[in-house]
Amino acid sequence: MHCYIRGVNHETAPVEIRERLAVAKADVGAALDVFSREGAPEAFVLSTCHRTEFYVAGGPTADLEGIMSRALDAVVGDGAARDPEYWYEHNDEDAVAHLFRVASGLDSMVVGEPEILGQVKVAIDAAREADSAGAFLNEVFHRCLHVAKRVRTDTAIGIGSVSLASATHGAMRNHLGDLTSRRVLLFGTGEIAEQVAQYLGSEMGPNLTVLSRTPERAKDLATSVGASACDASEKIARLREADGVVCASSAPYHLVREDEIAPLVRDRAEPLVLVDLGHPRNIDPAAGDIAGAVLYGIDDLRSEIDRNNERRRHEVPAAEAIVRRETAQLAQWHTSLPAQDTVKTLRRKFEDVRQNELERMRGRLSEDEWDAVDEASRRMLQKLLHTPTLALKGLNAEDPADRDRISVIASMFGLSADGGPK
Numbered sequence: 001m002h003c004y005i006r007g008v009n010h011e012t013a014p015v016e017i018r019e020r021l022a023v024a025k026a027d028v029g030a031a032l033d034v035f036s037r038e039g040a041p042e043a044f045v046l047s048t049c050h051r052t053e054f055y056v057a058g059g060p061t062a063d064l065e066g067i068m069s070r071a072l073d074a075v076v077g078d079g080a081a082r083d084p085e086y087w088y089e090h091n092d093e094d095a096v097a098h099l100f101r102v103a104s105g106l107d108s109m110v111v112g113e114p115e116i117l118g119q120v121k122v123a124i125d126a127a128r129e130a131d132s133a134g135a136f137l138n139e140v141f142h143r144c145l146h147v148a149k150r151v152r153t154d155t156a157i158g159i160g161s162v163s164l165a166s167a168t169h170g171a172m173r174n175h176l177g178d179l180t181s182r183r184v185l186l187f188g189t190g191e192i193a194e195q196v197a198q199y200l201g202s203e204m205g206p207n208l209t210v211l212s213r214t215p216e217r218a219k220d221l222a223t224s225v226g227a228s229a230c231d232a233s234e235k236i237a238r239l240r241e242a243d244g245v246v247c248a249s250s251a252p253y254h255l256v257r258e259d260e261i262a263p264l265v266r267d268r269a270e271p272l273v274l275v276d277l278g279h280p281r282n283i284d285p286a287a288g289d290i291a292g293a294v295l296y297g298i299d300d301l302r303s304e305i306d307r308n309n310e311r312r313r314h315e316v317p318a319a320e321a322i323v324r325r326e327t328a329q330l331a332q333w334h335t336s337l338p339a340q341d342t343v344k345t346l347r348r349k350f351e352d353v354r355q356n357e358l359e360r361m362r363g364r365l366s367e368d369e370w371d372a373v374d375e376a377s378r379r380m381l382q383k384l385l386h387t388p389t390l391a392l393k394g395l396n397a398e399d400p401a402d403r404d405r406i407s408v409i410a411s412m413f414g415l416s417a418d419g420g421p422k
Helices: 015-021 025-037 064-075 092-103 115-129 135-154 164-176 191-207 215-225 232-241 258-265 285-289 298-335 337-364 367-393 400-412
Strands: 003-009 042-047 051-057 088-091 184-187 208-211 228-230 244-247 272-276 293-296
Touching (some): 003 015, 015 051, 025 042, 025 064, 025 115, 042 115, 051 064, 051 092, 051 135, 092 115, 092 135, 135 298, 164 272, 164 298, 184 191, 191 208, 191 215, 191 244, 208 232, 258 272, 258 285, 337 367, 337 400, 367 400
Parallel strands (some): 184 244, 208 228, 244 272
Antiparallel strands (some): 003 051
């Protein structure tokens, strides 16, 4: 296979460089047009907050590195962002294996994170819409999604919470079970609060309530995830009806005090779940000593995250083995393409002969007789071509001796170099 990639990611380039190299979704089509104009037979762009990668593919004589350099001159320019120290490159099987690893979450900042697969799917759709993916890249895409699915189903690389937001969601589910009918009060509208809202809002909808000192921001965040919003004057009433409370604010004082919680949980049948993601802490630590309340702090969640990250790292070798096997299978498919073309052409030529001979007999046979001869000749042809077909499909076009065998067979049966009958 002839494939080439250049890219940057969170390990090779700082965020300011990645921002300059990012290709917005609306601009991907224009970037792919540049690659096409520079002679790329096939091209693909993957751009996320942590990486931007450019892929090109073509025949064995294509100057893919030259095409890449010329296209990047137009798409990226020649400033500091082109400094070679930020970029990595891979060729052929290594390039394909890299994409498989990326889609599987093996090259992510958080090993095994699932979001990257959705981003890869979006990039694949963009390449297909721009008509920049041909037979080779479409086969790569098909196998890429298959590999990512296998990695997640055949290993435990996606098990466990590995972010504060997902760990918060996990803590709530561990204590409260199904959250669809539960009520959770979320303090804050910053980055971490937004991540928590996305996790909880998708499951809880309006049963998640966002509270902020700035009501407009609370309303905006709540609307974005289908949740409800309230202002500070409703705090006690919302605490009274809540099954869980999450504080993710930058407030320099306790938003939830021990003397507020104690009377609210006195007669509860199950504990009130409190999660404090604030720094400094937003929930009075004394609330964790109240019977009827359970308090998680950042350190509690980070311990669980560290354990889950270690579990995921133990799954990496098994996931890498899947990538290697699937990459080797793709390479085998690719090297068999010339032989497969010869097989198709050979079978088509024999079928044309069979059809021509049948047509010559049509006037001399009844309809039933003609159908019987048609079926018998079809089965005879299938049996005659079965062994040659298997032998041809087993040939490797990368092997000079096998290439000669394919050429001899094509010549023997009068097949042209372009795959059609002479």
